[in-house]
Amino acid sequence: MSAPQALDPDTARALLRQLLRIRRFEEQCAASYSAGAIRGFLHLYIGEEAVAAGLCAMLREEDAVFATYREHGHALARGVPMRGLMAEMYGKQEGCSGGRGGSMHLFDVGRRFFGGNAIVAGALPLAVGFALADLLQSRPHVTVCVFGEGAMAEGEFHEAANLAALWGLPVLFVCENNLYAMGTHLARSESETDLVAKAHSYRLAAASVDGMDVAAVREAAGAAVAHVRGGGGPFFLECRTYRFRAHSMFDPELYRDPGEVATWRTRDPIATFVARGDAAGWWNADDVTSLRTEADAEVADAVTHAEAGTWEPVATLTQDVYASPALGGRA
Numbered sequence: 332m333s334a335p336q337a338l339d340p341d342t343a344r345a346l347l348r349q350l351l352r353i354r355r356f357e358e359q360c361a362a363s364y365s366a367g368a369i370r371g372f373l374h375l376y377i378g379e380e381a382v383a384a385g386l387c388a389m390l391r392e393e394d395a396v397f398a399t400y401r402e403h404g405h406a407l408a409r410g411v412p413m414r415g416l417m418a419e420m421y422g423k424q425e426g427c428s429g430g431r432g433g434s435m436h437l438f439d440v441g442r443r444f445f446g447g448n449a450i451v452a453g454a455l456p457l458a459v460g461f462a463l464a465d466l467l468q469s470r471p472h473v474t475v476c477v478f479g480e481g482a483m484a485e486g487e488f489h490e491a492a493n494l495a496a497l498w499g500l501p502v503l504f505v506c507e508n509n510l511y512a513m514g515t516h517l518a519r520s521e522s523e524t525d526l527v528a529k530a531h532s533y534r535l536a537a538a539s540v541d542g543m544d545v546a547a548v549r550e551a552a553g554a555a556v557a558h559v560r561g562g563g564g565p566f567f568l569e570c571r572t573y574r575f576r577a578h579s580m581f582d583p584e585l586y587r588d589p590g591e592v593a594t595w596r597t598r599d600p601i602a603t604f605v606a607r608g609d610a611a612g613w614w615n616a617d618d619v620t621s622l623r624t625e626a627d628a629e630v631a632d633a634v635t636h637a638e639a640g641t642w643e644p645v646a647t648l649t650q651d652v653y654a655s656p657a658l659g660g661r662a
């Protein structure tokens with residue numbers, strides 16, 4: 332891979348700002364969950380923030396983003412307002428999905444953020460369909476689909492990769508390879524653990540990048556997006572990353588060695604980027620402190636907004652719910 336391009340201070344600060352917003356949002360979600368204010372499933376992204384921050388920095392407003400249930404960071408980096416995200420986490424009507432989706436189903440059509448998909452690999456065919464529509468209507472948009480490496484063992488990955496390559500669709504597949512699908516290591520679910528090689532087997536253009544390095548992700552995503560937007564067809568980008576927390580809040584983490592987690596934590600995408608910016612003169616200690624304070628304030632405001640939000644009345648709960656009359660449904 333070519334030598335990394337230098338970052339200008341404004342770009343570097345914008346990236347650090349996103350990293351800090353995502354980290355603080357996630358830490359708050361963990362605390363609110365423990366306090367019983369957020370319920371249901373909660374999959375934290377802590378450790379993987381560089382992927383969402385670097386990737387979304389290279390997208391245009393008209394591009395589309397699909398993600399998984401570990402999508403809080405992508406929604407934030409995509410520009411979905413934090414107030415609406417936190418209200419959604421709290422199940423309030425002011426949430427971006429009206430309080431009906433929760434953590435796994437964040438959605439914002441206006442920002443072209445199409446979830447929040449709970450089914451592993453479920454967004455892949457949707458993204459390919461979007462890309463097909465863009466191709467048929469000659470729109471110069473890129474559809475991005477983010478998923479974990481566990482999705483690559485699913486049939487939907489096969490179908491999506493095959494059709495995307497066969498039809499030359501403008502879709503960017505971004506695989507967040509954090510090595511584990513719940514408690515299953517990549518080597519226990521894939522016969523081919525070289526994910527770029529697997530992508531190549533479908534004739535997808537592909538590359539791999541250090542997903543702990545936000546500048547590297549930004550650069551690799553920029554090249555991948557340019558390839559797709561320029562008519563080069565689909566692209567597969569593997570981001571090698573690691574989740575520092577458990578799979579979800581209900582995971583005793585018996586499948587991985589605490590030493591392995593500790594080693595990856597030394598590569599924290601925020602700490603390493605702050606140190607790099609210190610050395611490069613992108614910021615001084617006061618700048619970093621004020622970015623942290625800004626992120627704290629935004630999160631505190633979002634929590635206040637979420638707590639003050641309203642619960643959907645029982646009377647409207649069946650609205651927009653489909654139940655087949657053939658099965659006796661009345662909604």
Ligand SMILES: Cc1ncc(C[n+]2csc(CCOP(=O)(O)OP(=O)(O)O)c2C)c(N)n1
Nearest residue numbers: 401449450451479480481482509511512513
């Ligand atoms: C089709 C399907 N099978 C199983 C599950 C249960 N499940 C939820 S998350 C998960 C692991 C997915 O791992 P990966 O795709 O690597 O993403 P990560 O959670 O590591 O971000 C599984 C098996 C599901 N949601 N959907």
